[in-house]
Amino acid sequence: MKTLLLACLLSLTLGGCFSLGTHKDVPIVTYQLRDDGTVTPSTQSNPRSLLLLPTTSDAFYDTTSMAFSRAPDTRGLYQFALWTERPARRLSSLLLARLDAEHAFVSVAQAGSSVKGDWLLDTRLLAFYHDAVTPPGSVRVALRAEVVDLRSRSLIARKRFDVSVPVASYDAAGAAQAFNRATGTMLDQVSRWLQALPVAGVAQQN
Numbered sequence: 001m002k003t004l005l006l007a008c009l010l011s012l013t014l015g016g017c018f019s020l021g022t023h024k025d026v027p028i029v030t031y032q033l034r035d036d037g038t039v040t041p042s043t044q045s046n047p048r049s050l051l052l053l054p055t056t057s058d059a060f061y062d063t064t065s066m067a068f069s070r071a072p073d074t075r076g077l078y079q080f081a082l083w084t085e086r087p088a089r090r091l092s093s094l095l096l097a098r099l100d101a102e103h104a105f106v107s108v109a110q111a112g113s114s115v116k117g118d119w120l121l122d123t124r125l126l127a128f129y130h131d132a133v134t135p136p137g138s139v140r141v142a143l144r145a146e147v148v149d150l151r152s153r154s155l156i157a158r159k160r161f162d163v164s165v166p167v168a169s170y171d172a173a174g175a176a177q178a179f180n181r182a183t184g185t186m187l188d189q190v191s192r193w194l195q196a197l198p199v200a201g202v203a204q205q206n
Helices: 003-014 085-100 172-196
Strands: 027-029 046-052 065-069 074-085 105-110 119-131 138-149 153-164
Touching: 027 172, 046 085, 046 153, 046 172, 074 172, 085 105, 085 119, 085 172, 119 153, 119 172, 138 172, 153 172
Parallel strands: 027 074, 046 105, 046 119, 065 119
Antiparallel strands: 065 074, 119 138, 138 153
């Protein structure tokens, strides 16, 4: 009986993911994803202009609802926790702002603008969820990035980034804070990877 009661309480804590009675008085909380990483200006800019395609995502994550997992190979959505923007769209804005602030390239702009680019960065969000299999869990973020030379139409580099950050509390608020840290860590990694690409543009894949 105690085990069942504990399970019910944990379900309620995890954002009201399951319907246990009435939730008419439970407020919906909307969180804005932040870059909690470290902006480090580049000591030497890449002599190219970089264009960024909008970040795409797997279909399940193309929503403003915060995602979670309470069993291996399963996904669910918080009922009372939302993002201000869909994660992929917000991540695209944060990535552009980060690269622009760090002056990693001569210029950084969104693809489709009037800026003429040399390289094109294509990113896809593969995972963005609160792994709550073992409470309080951790958030997991995965991103695939590709850099293409626009003149030669050749692949410069490809890399997958996987970040996991522990969650401090077993709820949406704790998950949101961890997502901010995970996003910052991932943007740190993407920025360092881009700055380390050889000027000659030798293809790299991992």
